[in-house]
Amino acid sequence: MGWGTGSPQREISCLHAGISYRYRSSGYRCRGTIEGTLEIQNWKNIYDCFWKGKLSGRDIDISVLAESVTLPRNIKHGKFSFEYIFTGKGDDFLKSLGEGSVILKESDLSKLMVINQIESKEGLKPSKARKDIDAKLEFRKEGSIIVINKGRITNPVWAVKIEPGAKVDLKNRTYDMHVVFVPLAQIEEVLKVIPLTDILVNLKDKLTRLRINGSLTQPQENILKEEKLTDVKDPDTAGFVRDLIKGPSKSE
Numbered sequence: 001m002g003w004g005t006g007s008p009q010r011e012i013s014c015l016h017a018g019i020s021y022r023y024r025s026s027g028y029r030c031r032g033t034i035e036g037t038l039e040i041q042n043w044k045n046i047y048d049c050f051w052k053g054k055l056s057g058r059d060i061d062i063s064v065l066a067e068s069v070t071l072p073r074n075i076k077h078g079k080f081s082f083e084y085i086f087t088g089k090g091d092d093f094l095k096s097l098g099e100g101s102v103i104l105k106e107s108d109l110s111k112l113m114v115i116n117q118i119e120s121k122e123g124l125k126p127s128k129a130r131k132d133i134d135a136k137l138e139f140r141k142e143g144s145i146i147v148i149n150k151g152r153i154t155n156p157v158w159a160v161k162i163e164p165g166a167k168v169d170l171k172n173r174t175y176d177m178h179v180v181f182v183p184l185a186q187i188e189e190v191l192k193v194i195p196l197t198d199i200l201v202n203l204k205d206k207l208t209r210l211r212i213n214g215s216l217t218q219p220q221e222n223i224l225k226e227e228k229l230t231d232v233k234d235p236d237t238a239g240f241v242r243d244l245i246k247g248p249s250k251s252e
Helices: 061-067 115-119 186-191 196-202 234-247
Strands: 007-015 018-027 032-041 050-062 079-089 098-107 132-143 145-154 160-164 166-169 176-181 208-215 222-229
Touching: 032 079, 032 160, 050 061, 098 160, 115 208, 160 234, 176 186, 196 222
Parallel strands: none
Antiparallel strands: 007 018, 018 032, 032 050, 050 079, 079 098, 098 132, 132 145, 145 160, 145 166, 160 176, 166 176, 176 208, 208 222
């Protein structure tokens, strides 16, 4: 990928009826570290081989990442860390299974269309807060479908909780999810004076549930639809609000 110094560490060893491959790279360009392992059984028959592995990265410069995947090229700053464990058979990656996590820290996502659309939908003017976004996602891969188990996006002005079950379809290059939008500026005083047991009820009118679905290849066709927030007391939403009460939500 060209993210390292040009001299990554590689190790290949033979297993019974298979091979093992290890990779590690760190360097000044990505200002981070990428590590990976891959084991392949029955590797001489690519259509019937079994494989498993792990890929992780820590503190990668997100502007370098944006050069390699479909992200706006003018993302100026931010750190990206991830971990992914996977298994598969044959030569079709879309059929593989896996699970992992993604963390963004102090990232400039101001040029992402979906961020602009959320703020516009909520009547917020563009702000510098979009250039200081933290996010954390936990997900699993079921064939060509990525399912988000847990997710949150925060900045000093607003926060978003991604509801479990959000899906990204890699084969059809589409996504569909529900999120709960929390305008921090509007609820700051409420969070300070109302007891925790009463907060969730009092905030119901200030929280917004949005359905977001669209195309990965044609982001201008994203669809945001406001939906009724029926259960503000559900454990996942309650935990999200509780974390906001404790202070700014920074991804670990």
